[in-house]
Amino acid sequence: MIAELTLLLAIAALIAAAPVVGQLRALAPQIVKLQADLAAAPQVRELRYTIREVIVARDTAAVVAFPQRLAPPSGSPVHWRKAA
Structure with missing residues (x-):
């Protein structure tokens, strides 16, 4: 009884693993590329x-947009603090 159950589980595992192996073989060239x-x-x-900033006024439910701010050049030391 145990041998039959083991054989059944092994066959089920092979049947379940076969599509996965087939997909990996088909995708192998794409993975290498x-x-x-x-x-x-x-x-x-x-x-x-x-970065866009908006404020929602709760009384009127109107969205008010702030004017755009230019971020400093990417090489400046305060670049991240000013952009945020």
Whole structure:
């Protein structure tokens, strides 16, 4: 009885694992390409963003937008404090 149960569980595990193995084999070329692209990418990337501030007046439910502020250049030491 135990041998039959063990055999049944082993067969069920193989049937469950077969689609996963098939998908990994199909995705292997794409994984290799992504790894090569990641290795060839530059180490430093530039990120640009815009911070928008809004205040909601609770009495009228109107949204009031602040004027845009220019962030200091990215090399300045107070860049993060002024941008936030």
